[in-house]
Amino acid sequence: MNNKSILAxxxxxxxxxxxxxxxxxxxxxxxxxxNNSCGSCTSCRNIQYHEHYATMWLEPEKSTYTVEQLDMxxxxxxxxxxxxxxxxxxxxxxxxxxxxxxxxxxKPIEEPPPGYHFILATEHKHxxxxxxxxxxLEFSFSSTNEHPSYSALLNLLTSPxxxxxxxxxxxxxxxxxxEYESGDLLEQFYSFLSKQYLHxxxxxxxxxxxxxxxxxxxxxMPGSSSLFWKNLLLSL
Ligand SMILES: [Zn+2]
Numbered sequence: 001m002n003n004k005s006i007l008a009x010x011x012x013x014x015x016x017x018x019x020x021x022x023x024x025x026x027x028x029x030x031x032x033x034x035n036n037s038c039g040s041c042t043s044c045r046n047i048q049y050h051e052h053y054a055t056m057w058l059e060p061e062k063s064t065y066t067v068e069q070l071d072m073x074x075x076x077x078x079x080x081x082x083x084x085x086x087x088x089x090x091x092x093x094x095x096x097x098x099x100x101x102x103x104x105x106x107k108p109i110e111e112p113p114p115g116y117h118f119i120l121a122t123e124h125k126h127x128x129x130x131x132x133x134x135x136x137l138e139f140s141f142s143s144t145n146e147h148p149s150y151s152a153l154l155n156l157l158t159s160p161x162x163x164x165x166x167x168x169x170x171x172x173x174x175x176x177x178x179e180y181e182s183g184d185l186l187e188q189f190y191s192f193l194s195k196q197y198l199h200x201x202x203x204x205x206x207x208x209x210x211x212x213x214x215x216x217x218x219x220x221m222p223g224s225s226s227l228f229w230k231n232l233l234l235s236l
Contacts, residue, residue, distance in 0.1 A: 008137040015141030060096040081115035094120035095127035126183040149175035183219040
């Protein structure tokens, strides 16, 4: 990762939390460490412990962020930075922003004052508002492809032959996807269909896209993955 990318004003880092956190540490260390991201100087250590003066790490207080939590952000960005000074807000578990906090952040994320950067981190990209996602430069460290049963499911969905709901549900049962993973799978399926449609705009693909788009609006509730996929496959 080069410095240019960590200096984008709005960034979305997706993937396993530990991996993403580590990647953010190392990108910030590359930027701030005077010794070529040594890992042991004060700068490097402060970044590691989330105590670096040029960073503010946020995480949801309970299950979601509160508007009050964002006050610190607004207070900070009201202060003008010196030329060449940089400050990073790292919004961990950005999927927990919810509608209200997301909307409050839209403006600063789109047009932060000079020197301010927003890093949104999440394992569940599909839960973020599209308006937020579309404003961010994305860095993906997705490990979902390493999940063997997960790829099997995606292969079934994207196979050129008719999807057999029975076969799919058996595979789904083995994979034991939670509702978040189901959402990720759905998102990958959607992206596959979009590409297919760009390549060859058939009515069939268009219909499938519409079905998946609808499904993405109401991703499965905990424990209801099977039913969710069954209904989806039957309407494809
Ligand atoms: Zn260092």
